[in-house]
Amino acid sequence: MGLEQPTYPDIQVEAYLRRIAYTPAATDGRSLVEHLRQRVQSDPLGTLTELQRHHLATIPWGNSGLHYSQHHTISLHPDNLYEKIVERRLDGYCMESTGIFFIVLRSLGYCVYATGGRVSYAVATGVDNGLWLSFQVDVGFGNNCATAPLPLQEGATATCNAPSEMRLIKDSLVEFTDKSQKVWIYQTRNNPESPWIPNICFSEVEFLPVDFGVLNFAVSKMPASWFVQTFVCMRMILDPTGKEIIGQCIMSGREVKQRIGGQTEVLQVLQTEEDRIKALAKYFDMHLRTGEIEGIRGLPSQIK
Template identity: 25%
Template sequence: MIDLDAYLARIGYAGPREPNLETLRGLHRAHLYAVPFENLDVVLKRPIQLDPAALMQKIVAGRRGGYCFESNALFMYALLTLGFTATPLAARVLWERKDSSLPPRSHMLLMVDLEEGLFLADVAFGGQTPPQPLSFAVNLEQPTTHEPYRLRRTAEGELELEALMAGQWGVLYRFTLHPQQPIDFLHANWYTATHPESFFANNVIAAIPGESCRYTLFNKELRTRRPDGTVETQVLGDAKALAAALQERFGIVVSDAEATALSALG
């Protein structure tokens, strides 16, 4: 399905390949720390392709990142190639949402079936991506290398993933266990990448975790956020500073022309 050796080299993973929980944890961490969440191609008006060959070309050969439909899809193809049972799911993003109405399902995550039970795997939720696979046990507070997470069941029977930030639980997204088909993500991806009012089409975004912190780029602001809620912000004054931040913090190399186009936002 994909060139597994090339993918594993890209994320720097040299551990076991048996389809078990230890391998899943190792792959999840390696992918998350090597492949940044980013939407640069969306902002630059380039098509976002989700087939395995395109994902390998962009993320592995091109050493780029991607947003959820790209990064989580590539992670899924790697898991399937290794013999895991991984099912794609779709979620409604509620993180920091002020509107009480429910948004469309615009986030891709994975359900992985293991001997120990079902696990949620998500390597691409931007600045709040879970740093490790999470058990599907409801109401169980699960410590991680960063913040604690938990799953809660809504009155309608759906699931919500929450994270504890600065002493407060916040909902990241709401989802069901209904399996999704590739066409479902093609539609969601098209809207997210091309709709004139899409959040991703109008803002430059990148994110990657550090040790005991998270780095995020939002337009001209480079932020370092810690679990206690403190945030350090560096304003990137021009295209040169933006290009340097993308390369040094997120491992993304852009041309002068791309940096100029990206810095025009925000």
């Protein structure tokens, strides 16, 4: 992409805003994009919070491209992200979802840059041994994603999906040789009485497209990668006012579950691949083509 940072033209930004169901009460005769740019200037944090929550509630976090496709690859090119997530209305995993959100924010006038984050073993395995997995980055973090912008302020606690809470701390890692080095650590807990669990750690160093290209290749191609072995899809649920995240809808394994207020309900048990394809359409508004559906045949993630 050269030295020029990518942006989307207004017509594509407006299509993205329609994709995430961002519909302000009035635009005062201006286009939706013009109205939003004005809001970015007058209330940048409030506007960012609205955009983040609408994105999380409408664009599923998932890895369908690695399972339901003929190519089993993930592209981070801005045009491919737009086609897949906005035009096709499909899901995107960490770097896809963050990638398009990042470009849209820049297109709207935000001063924004991306960095990479290590994922904690505590999230992947349930055991907090102080170790961290490879770099990756996303607009949220699957089930434990941040549902609002978090200031780089140590120890500030916020609700992410009641009764769950989130916070940032700054600390060294057990694997660091130089213990004076500290990184930001994003933590969550299920409720105020639960222990804090580390999810992601990151520094403030800017990452470039070539960095994410390397990370994306590793995450999507290494045989041991969880994303390669398992298909998953989830999205957040907004309250009726469209202002607060109140729960999650999750497809994992053979179940579709809904979690609201700390309570989990199984919505459907998936017996066949046909069940899963219909459930993707019903719960996530994802409509796969025949060639994409056939792409999962023979993979460990296929329902047999």
